[in-house]
Amino acid sequence: MKRYRIAFCGVFDLANYGDHIFPVIFSHEMEKRGLDYELLLFSPIECQQAFNNSKHVYPLYNLEKMHKDNPFDVFVVAGGEIIHLFKFIQKLNTDEKSYQEYPISQIWLIPAIVANKYGVKLLWNTPGIPFVFEDLLKPTVKSMCSCVDYLSVRNIFSKVCLKECGIDENKINLVPDTVLYLSEVVKFDYLMSIREKVLPFKEQYIVFHCNKFINDKQIESVIEILNNLSEKGYKIVLLPLAYTHDDDIILSKINNISNNKFFKFNSKLSVFEMMSVLAGCFLYIGVSFHGAITALQYGKKAIAFDFMKNNKTRNLFEYLNIQKNYTTTEQNLNEVIKNIIGTNENIDLDKPKLELKRHFDNIYNTITNPNVNCNENNNFAFSIADGITEFNIELSKLQKSLKIENEKNEFKQNQINEQQNYVNALEESISWYKNEIAKQNNLYEYNKTIEDANKSKDNYIKNIEEANEKKEEYIRHLENDHGNKDNYIKHLEENQLSKDNYIKHLEENQLSKDNYIKNLEEANEKKEEYIRHLENDHVNKDNYIQHIEAASKNKEEYIKSLEEDIERKMKILIETENCYIDKIKEQEEKLNNLRKNIFEMEQSLSWKITKILRKGN
Numbered sequence: 001m002k003r004y005r006i007a008f009c010g011v012f013d014l015a016n017y018g019d020h021i022f023p024v025i026f027s028h029e030m031e032k033r034g035l036d037y038e039l040l041l042f043s044p045i046e047c048q049q050a051f052n053n054s055k056h057v058y059p060l061y062n063l064e065k066m067h068k069d070n071p072f073d074v075f076v077v078a079g080g081e082i083i084h085l086f087k088f089i090q091k092l093n094t095d096e097k098s099y100q101e102y103p104i105s106q107i108w109l110i111p112a113i114v115a116n117k118y119g120v121k122l123l124w125n126t127p128g129i130p131f132v133f134e135d136l137l138k139p140t141v142k143s144m145c146s147c148v149d150y151l152s153v154r155n156i157f158s159k160v161c162l163k164e165c166g167i168d169e170n171k172i173n174l175v176p177d178t179v180l181y182l183s184e185v186v187k188f189d190y191l192m193s194i195r196e197k198v199l200p201f202k203e204q205y206i207v208f209h210c211n212k213f214i215n216d217k218q219i220e221s222v223i224e225i226l227n228n229l230s231e232k233g234y235k236i237v238l239l240p241l242a243y244t245h246d247d248d249i250i251l252s253k254i255n256n257i258s259n260n261k262f263f264k265f266n267s268k269l270s271v272f273e274m275m276s277v278l279a280g281c282f283l284y285i286g287v288s289f290h291g292a293i294t295a296l297q298y299g300k301k302a303i304a305f306d307f308m309k310n311n312k313t314r315n316l317f318e319y320l321n322i323q324k325n326y327t328t329t330e331q332n333l334n335e336v337i338k339n340i341i342g343t344n345e346n347i348d349l350d351k352p353k354l355e356l357k358r359h360f361d362n363i364y365n366t367i368t369n370p371n372v373n374c375n376e377n378n379n380f381a382f383s384i385a386d387g388i389t390e391f392n393i394e395l396s397k398l399q400k401s402l403k404i405e406n407e408k409n410e411f412k413q414n415q416i417n418e419q420q421n422y423v424n425a426l427e428e429s430i431s432w433y434k435n436e437i438a439k440q441n442n443l444y445e446y447n448k449t450i451e452d453a454n455k456s457k458d459n460y461i462k463n464i465e466e467a468n469e470k471k472e473e474y475i476r477h478l479e480n481d482h483g484n485k486d487n488y489i490k491h492l493e494e495n496q497l498s499k500d501n502y503i504k505h506l507e508e509n510q511l512s513k514d515n516y517i518k519n520l521e522e523a524n525e526k527k528e529e530y531i532r533h534l535e536n537d538h539v540n541k542d543n544y545i546q547h548i549e550a551a552s553k554n555k556e557e558y559i560k561s562l563e564e565d566i567e568r569k570m571k572i573l574i575e576t577e578n579c580y581i582d583k584i585k586e587q588e589e590k591l592n593n594l595r596k597n598i599f600e601m602e603q604s605l606s607w608k609i610t611k612i613l614r615k616g617n
Contacts, residue, residue: 001036002036003036003037003038004035004036004037004038004073004074004367004368005037005038005040005070005071005072005073005074006037006038006039006040006072006073006074006075006076006367007040007042007063007066007067007072007074007075007076007111008022008023008026008039008040008041008042008076008078009042009043009060009063009075009076009077009078009107009108009110009111010022010023010041010042010043010077010078010079010082010107011043011079011080011082011104011107012041012042012043012049012050012055012057013043013044013045013046013047013049013050013057013092014043014050014090014091014092014102014242014244015050015051015242015243015244015268016050016241016242016243016244016245017241017242017271017274017288017290017291018080018179018241018288018289018290018291019079019080020049020050020051020271021178021179021182021271021275021290022078022079022125022178022179023039023041023078024185024186024271025178025179025181025182025185026039026076026078026125026178026360026363027039028185029181029185029360029363029364030360030363030364030367033360033361033364035364035367035368040058040066041055041056041057041058042057042058042059042060042063042107042111043057043058043059043060043107044059044060044102044103044104044106044107045057045059045092046058046059046062050243050244051269051270051271060106060107060110060111061106061110063075063110063111063114064110064114064117064118067114067118067120068118071118071120072120073120073121073367074120074121074122074123074367075111075114075115075120075121075122075123076123076124076125076363077107077108077111077122077123077124077125077127078124078125078126078127078178079107079127079128080127080128080289080290080312081127081128081129081130081310081312082104082105082107082108082127082128083108083127083128083129083153083158084104084105084129084130084131084133085105085133085137085140085141086104086105086131087101087102087103087104087105088101088102088104089101089102090102090244091243091244091245091246092244108124108127108144109144112144112145112147112148113144115147116147119373121149121366121367121372121373122147122148122149123148123149123150123363123366123367124148124150124151124152124153125152125178125363126152126153126154126175126176126177126178126359127153127154127158128153128154128155128157128158128177128312129153129157129158129161129162130310130311130312131161132161132164133161133164133165138164138165138166139165139166141162141165141167142165142166142167145162145165145167149366149372149373150173150362150363150366150372151167151171151172151173152172152173152174152175152359152362153172153173153174153175154175154176154177154312155174155311155312155315155316155319156174156315157311157312157315159172159174173359173362175355175356175359176319176352176355176356177289177290177293177316178356178359179290179293179294179297180293180297180349180352180353180356181352181353181356181357181360182275182293182294182297183297183298183349184353186272186275188279188298191272191275191276191279191280191298192276192279192280194272194273194275194276195273195276195277195279195280198265198269198273198276198277199237199263199277199280201235201263203233203235204233204234204235204282205234205235205236205237205263205281205282206226206229206234206235206236206237206281206282206283206284206285207237207239207277207278207281207283207284207285207286207291207295208222208226208236208237208238208239208251208262208285208286209238209239209240209241209247209251209284209285209286209287209288209291210222210247210250210251210254210286210287210305210307211242211245211246211247211250211287212245212246212247212249212250213245213287213307213308214250214287214307215307217330218307218330219250219253219254219257221330221331221333222254222305222330222333223254223257223258225330225333225334225337226254226258226262227258227261228334229337230261230262234282234283235263236261236262236263237262237263237264237277237281238251238254238255238262238263238264238265239251239265239269239274239277239278239286239291240265240269241274241286241288241290241291242288243268248265248268251264252264275294278291278294278295278298278300279294279295279297279298279300280298280300281295281300282300282301283295283300283301283302283303283337283340283341284300284301284302284303285302285303285305285333285337286303286304286305287304287305287306287307287308287310287313289310289312289313289316292304292313292316292317293316296320296347296349297349301325301340301341301345302322302325303325303326303327303333303336303337303340304316304317304325304326304327305327305330305333306326306327306328307328307329307330309328313326314326319352320347320348320349320352321347321348322345322347324336324339324340325340
């Protein structure tokens with residue numbers, strides 16, 4: 001049996017969950033159909049496979065060289081939204097903070113060129129197209145697709161984009177994303193055995209996922225929603241699915257704002273660990289296309305919080321007929337959650353699985369059928385030639401349009417130049433008037449300066465006169481101070497006499513102080529005697545209290561004795577009362593019997609009298 005050598009081309013050099021599932025499902029389905037093969041992974045950047053250091057990823061720029069050294073039988077292009085001609089900024093290494101341009105178009109362009117050059121089979125394994133191609137690029141896209149032996153895309157938007165490039169509709173196979181076949185490949189029990197090692201709890205939980213493109217306002221609303229779910233008893237698990245989009249960083253931010261209320265993983269997860277958490281959840285809420293698919297595959301509920309407004313996610317939920325679980329705004333998210341938690345929905349996945357089974361049958365047949373290879377007929381060369389011709393036609397149209405626009409712009413520029421000359425003349429006139437006004441202003445300022453100088457001179461003379469007056473007043477003040485000095489000396493002499501009298505007064509006070517101290521000592525002796533008297537009274541008080549307590553105790557015993565005597569007499573009284581009641585009842589019963597006998601006698605007597613009267617008549 002032939003052993004096929006397969007170059008599997010995709011995004012395996014970036015840490016993005018969904019891209020790494022494609023080779024797992026592809027390999028399983030080819031083995032299931034008995035294909036003997038060797039599969040090598042190719043991406044724009046050479047590295048060890050993200051999430052899986054044991055698998056090497058070869059660079060696409062070496063695809064041709066490796067084919068020449070050891071020929072490939074098949075090139076397979078697989079991935080998400082990879083069919084376009086743009087470069088995006090990506091975080092190429094999860095340990096780096098810097099971002100670089102990622103040449104994603106290499107994933108489908110290089111295999112097409114090498115496949116055509118060497119006659120290698122080329123297959124598309126349901127990639128997606130995120131944007132409509134520009135008219136100028138459509139011939140190139142058509143040329144690159146002409147050498148694809150089995151062409152499949154994952155949604156209607158991608159198919160329409162290819163049709164607009166002039167590709168035959170019958171050649172384009174519309175097939176669901178292959179991750180919708182995941183539960184047929186990776187069994188639930190196997191994933192649960194992995195989950196036990198990843199999650200430290202067994203409670204019902206809700207998975208939330210987002211990436212760096214969520215804004216602060218949306219984060220604020222999400223935290224409020226997650227707090228409400230947590231208060232209802234659900235564990236909240238913050239699950240990163242694309243480290244290349246800084247999922248772990250933004251989820252850490254959410255957890256920090258929430259005071260670490262939610263569960264977050266401290267280390268990076270593998271693809272199967274992520275898969276196990278999604279497969280075992282109660283509900284998935286997030287922006288990840290393949291995160292939602294994984295949860296749905298294992299019978300779990302999923303809500304697409306598509307704040308990035310991706311066509312692929314909206315198309316998926318429409319295809320599965322669960323549009324009500326799709327929202328692009330945080331305002332609607334809470335209502336969607338309420339509706340989905342309170343309902344049991346059964347999603348029909350049999351249709352996509354049947355389509356994917358046929359898809360892998362077609363891939364297997366394309367690989368193994370020796371008669372299938374459109375690259376042997378040089379269609380690519382003819383298509384490239386046609387593409388160049390169409391490109392030149394479009395370029396010629398653009399050049400004509402550009403020439404017309406240039407003529408229009410030249411006419412507009414001439415008008416602008418004329419207007420500019422007029423503006424320049426006006427500016428010169430305005431400048432002359434400004435200079436004349438400035439001269440007049442300078443003359444006015446000079447006259448004003450002279451007036452201010454004269455005013456300053458008058459003020460200066462006035463200040464000198466006031467200073468002279470103050471000087472004379474100060475001299476008079478000094479003369480008055482000399483007279484005050486003599487009075488002050490006389491006052492000091494009088495104070496000396498008062499001082500002597502004060503000293504004598506202090507000596508008399510010292511004698512009074514000694515007498516006061518003696519009186520205090522006598523008062524202290526009386527105080528101590530009074531304290532001893534109080535202590536004796538305290539002893540008498542204690543004896544009196546003991547006497548009162550003893551009397552109180554005797555009183556309680558006497559009261560208790562009285563209560564017992566009263567209780568005994570009440571008991572006798574009740575018994576006597578009951579006896580009298582019984583006798584009264586007995587007498588009443590006898591009285592009733594007597595009344596009954598009298599009534600019967602009256603009846604009998606009445607009957608006899610009636611009988612006698614009848615006989616007399």
